Amino acid sequence: MIRLIRTELMQLHTLRSTYLVALATVVIAAVVAWADLSDAGTKGLSTPGELRDALVMAPGLVTAMFAALFAASRTAGEYRHHTIAQRALASPRRWRLLVARLATYGVISALVGVAAFAASYALAGPVVGAEGMQLSLSSSDLLVIAGEVAAAGGLFAMLGVSVGFICRSPAPAMIVVFGGFIVEKIVGGFIGGAADYLPFALLNSALDIDATIAPASATLALAGVAATVAAGSAVLLRRRDVL
């Protein structure tokens, strides 16, 4: 398994787009946070809670979405470029490939999430201060938020990996990730409280933004969703031929 994880890291390292996407995630999250918080003090953005939500939303949502799209596209791209055959030759027990990729992409995306949050905080602090306000976040608050953003990024990357293995083509995989958000909004209106347990609703709760479920519970539930989708993709990965 260690060899497979090293291979995953090598795969990420040997493509320049990995670094570009990571950098884009951090920069976009920070810029969005800066833009949001530059309105600090206006209506809806004046209490410590509202400022906190604005600070968390950008790195949390940007990291989760980028991580899912990147993971889905990269994984499905293995089929497009036929490199999946080489991966399967190196690891005939294909579930091990899935586990290695889930672990690698999960951890890397979590780290990128932490970096995105750090960059957002570094930019947002002075912006809020310039408006005569303070973020009022203790060290432990910052740690909790970093953990929430990391978990969101990691779990959405895992969802992306599974979607990539299921779809086996980058465009459909990315459509599923984007479409999932839209479908969830539509379906959510018909299923009442169950909508709180759909991935994007859980993401909000896990980031403690308009949470309908406690963040820790939401994170666990999101992990359950990711594990379920991963189990489905493991079954398909084992059954399907590598053509």
Add this chain to the structure above:
Amino acid sequence: MPLIDIHHLTKDYGDVRAVDDMTFGVESGAITAFLGPNGSGKTTTLRSLLGLVTQTSGTATIDGSAYAALADPLHVVGAMLEATAHPARTARGNLRLLATEAGVPASRVQELLRLVELEGAADRKTGGFSLGMRQRLGLAGALIGDPRVLVLDEPANGLDPEGIRWLRDFLRGLAAEGRTILLSSHVLSEVAQTVDDVVVIGDGRLIVHAPLGELTAGGGRRVHVESPDAVELAGVLDAAGMDVVRRTGDELVVAGATREAIARLALQSRLLVLGLSDEADSLEDVFLDLTTTTVSEVLA
């Protein structure tokens, strides 16, 4: 037991039977050509052997084990399938990735780049590689774990004459090291100069499996005749019940006759003959004969 053993292998894709009860073996240390027309089931058979495709029934084993059961597969079997290098990675990057997968030192990458003569292009992205360069990179990838068995799917595909010559020497070198090679190919004339054994399939079924020499030995079945009176001679031979299978300028190829019988008929008809020789079938002739017959039989 053969080193590679395909035993009653069958693979269905829905209603389509891609491989039909295929059985053959590849002995250790031999280069075996796996020939068949497009869609005959070659790639499916090779992918079944490599565990990439799950067979409907039968077995495909390497040294008695299914590929999935091999403890360290990349050190036992090296496979070259259709372009499996990521176009945005450099040749070196692709091989480094394989080296990591195989758990071999990075120094092996440079060694292989030198072996396949790609050192000069090592740091170029493979998306800009010619087909020949991609084939060389594929061969390097197959050798990453220094395996004793090589399974190569169309390694000569798209190569220019120089590339084919290089490949032939390269494969011969690998075989001389004692490796067992199973390669599929459409470039029949080049395979004929490289392989020890031939497996011919058609419509997913085994047609013949034999040593190359046995398969192509003409044994006097055809006689090559050179005569300035080729047109008249063809008529005489035909009238005598001999089968003139080909005529090109002053040359004839006659089936079902001996050199002596042809010479006597030519003498009786006062026709000049400049040369008579037995002609061995080329592998291409054998391949076309075998596969055409099979397709015709199926259609009938």
